[in-house]
Amino acid sequence: MCHLRSVKRRRKQRAFGGIMSSIIPSMLAFIHLYFDYFLDFLYGLYYNSKKKIVSASKDPILELSATEMARKIREGELKSEEVVLAHINRIKEVNGLLNAVIDERFDAALEEARRVDENIAKGVYAGRDFKQKIFLGVPFTTKGTTVCKGLDVSFGLVPRKGMKGTEDAKVVENMKNSGAILLALTNVPQLSIWSEAHNPVFGITNNPYDTTRNVGGSSGGECSIIAACGSAIGIGTDIGGSIRIPAYMCGLFGHKCSPTVTPTKGLTFRNGSEQDRTMVVAGPISRYCEDLIPGLKAILGADACRSLQLDKKVDIAKLKYYFIEEMPSLLISPVRSDVMKSFRSVVEHFRKMTGKAQELEIEELAYTARLYTKALANEGNDFSYDVTNKKYRAVWYRELFKYIFRCSNLSFSSVMVLINAQVLRKATSEWFEENTEKIKSELLSKLGNDGVLFFVSQPTTAHYHHLSYLRPYNLLYFSLFNLLKFPVTQVPLGLSHDGLPLGVQVVSAPFNDHLCLAVAQELESVFGGYVPPNSQA
Numbered sequence: 355m356c357h358l359r360s361v362k363r364r365r366k367q368r369a370f371g372g373i374m375s376s377i378i379p380s381m382l383a384f385i386h387l388y389f390d391y392f393l394d395f396l397y398g399l400y401y402n403s404k405k406k407i408v409s410a411s412k413d414p415i416l417e418l419s420a421t422e423m424a425r426k427i428r429e430g431e432l433k434s435e436e437v438v439l440a441h442i443n444r445i446k447e448v449n450g451l452l453n454a455v456i457d458e459r460f461d462a463a464l465e466e467a468r469r470v471d472e473n474i475a476k477g478v479y480a481g482r483d484f485k486q487k488i489f490l491g492v493p494f495t496t497k498g499t500t501v502c503k504g505l506d507v508s509f510g511l512v513p514r515k516g517m518k519g520t521e522d523a524k525v526v527e528n529m530k531n532s533g534a535i536l537l538a539l540t541n542v543p544q545l546s547i548w549s550e551a552h553n554p555v556f557g558i559t560n561n562p563y564d565t566t567r568n569v570g571g572s573s574g575g576e577c578s579i580i581a582a583c584g585s586a587i588g589i590g591t592d593i594g595g596s597i598r599i600p601a602y603m604c605g606l607f608g609h610k611c612s613p614t615v616t617p618t619k620g621l622t623f624r625n626g627s628e629q630d631r632t633m634v635v636a637g638p639i640s641r642y643c644e645d646l647i648p649g650l651k652a653i654l655g656a657d658a659c660r661s662l663q664l665d666k667k668v669d670i671a672k673l674k675y676y677f678i679e680e681m682p683s684l685l686i687s688p689v690r691s692d693v694m695k696s697f698r699s700v701v702e703h704f705r706k707m708t709g710k711a712q713e714l715e716i717e718e719l720a721y722t723a724r725l726y727t728k729a730l731a732n733e734g735n736d737f738s739y740d741v742t743n744k745k746y747r748a749v750w751y752r753e754l755f756k757y758i759f760r761c762s763n764l765s766f767s768s769v770m771v772l773i774n775a776q777v778l779r780k781a782t783s784e785w786f787e788e789n790t791e792k793i794k795s796e797l798l799s800k801l802g803n804d805g806v807l808f809f810v811s812q813p814t815t816a817h818y819h820h821l822s823y824l825r826p827y828n829l830l831y832f833s834l835f836n837l838l839k840f841p842v843t844q845v846p847l848g849l850s851h852d853g854l855p856l857g858v859q860v861v862s863a864p865f866n867d868h869l870c871l872a873v874a875q876e877l878e879s880v881f882g883g884y885v886p887p888n889s890q891a
């Protein structure tokens with residue numbers, strides 16, 4: 355009798371537990387979603403009257419892809435000098451509103467462009483040279499933490515204000531060897547460690563689709579100026595989403611490549627010795643998908659690119675498609691309906707094409723915040739030391755105190771990074787290895803060499819400035835793939851009802867970059883890709 359009663363009680367408890375375990379998370383997600391909307395509402399009250407319009411570019415040269423510019427220059431249809439000048443004029447026109455470009459070499463770039471034109475006229479380049487110089491005469495930009503000779507190397511740190519680079523980072527050198535002409539340097543968060551381009555040296559960069567909105571980071575200045583047609587193509591770097599976050603916010607393409615192929619010399623205090631183990635990669639940012647493969651070859655060098663199988667033909671109808679709609683974590687904002695709608699239309703397109711797209715559920719994704727924090731610590735760079743320009747080790751509470759009393763050299767985002775590293779519970783190495791491995795092997799077993807995963811880019815479209823402080827973990831949608839070291843292409847999917855860019859991440863197993871890139875091409879042709887800011891205004 356007593357046994358029966360206890361069985362009944364246990365059954366009741368289990369049923370109650372089952373209901374509660376599905377009701378409680380749904381209730382929390384509901385509260386979280388409306389709290390998130392409320393934050394937008396509050397910020398909107400402050401920002402809505404401050405919005406300024408970045409007018410669309412009127413020069414047809416600026417609408418070309420970098421590949422098309424290079425072809426026209428090679429074939430004598432355009433002069434490099436007029437292409438470079440068109441970009442300089444555009445930067446001068448929009449930079450007051452965007453604050454994207456922080457240093458420039460306009461005169462030197464024009465001089466180099468004239469030399470290119472003269473050499474082409476003289477027939478200096480033979481056929482093979484032309485082929486190797488993929489971007490001959492095309493202007494490019496790069497972010498402020500990628501060292502360029504003669505340009506700013508403050509990395510957003512006050513004690514480094516005014517310092518100039520003495521030699522080019524290897525990726526900049528590679529890009530120049532492809533014939534491209536360096537035009538300017540663009541804004542970043544301090545040391546590139548945040549999802550918003552804002553620092554005490556250069557201030558905040560604005561989004562060309564809405565100047566009151568976050569441009570993303572860390573390659574935020576880069577994406578802002580490319581989206582506004584002030585640069586043809588850019589070099590981004592990505593340790594936690596730095597290529598893809600701003601590419602998403604600004605409606606651009608960006609590719610985070612497979613690991614070990616990026617020469618790291620000259621990337622934020624790196625000397626190149628970490629190439630084989632780091633999560634950092636470099637890659638192209640562009641308005642058009644066709645620039646990604648030549649961009650990768652130019653930035654990484656053709657030899658380094660061989661393992662990425664960039665030229666391998668892909669039959670997208672024969673690939674396997676998977677998707678994950680939402681990160682299972684209350685630290686991250688719930689996905690908004692407009693973002694989800696465009697994500698589902700992508701999945702639906704490939705479901706129709708192949709008859710199948712399978713949803714994946716990986717419980718361990720709930721641990722991404724702790725896993726990624728540990729992975730960042732494993733990088734070996736000491737943020738607390740680097741952020742003071744190696745003068746002393748910053749401690750979060752002292753810096754917070756100084757920040758409140760306006761005597762800190764740190765951005766608020768840097769104080770948050772210190773809190774994340776110094777206060778929050780640390781993962782042990784075994785726990786880290788075990789859980790990272792579980793996620794990795796689950797994905798690898800599905801993706802193999804012929805599978806692609808669609809992953810939401812962000813739960814919201816570009817949010818108002820500084821909201822990243824209240825939604826710091828939203829970037830984990832991107833950082834997850836740095837933790838795993840999987841290649842990802844960020845693909846634009848047109849604009850939302852309020853004129854802000856939408857997009858999706860296309861992921862493959864390592865060294866299958868060609869799969870992401872082929873699917874990105876299909877998405878561009880079906881969903882329209884990049885849409886210029888304010889083209890209707």
Ligand SMILES: CCCCCCCC/C=C\CCCCCCCC(N)=O
Nearest residue numbers: 546548572592593594595596774826
């Ligand atoms: C209560 C305080 C919570 C602090 C939360 C801070 C959460 C941020 C976590 C890690 C920050 C690292 C961001 C690194 C990536 C930025 C993009 C990049 N450079 O690829």
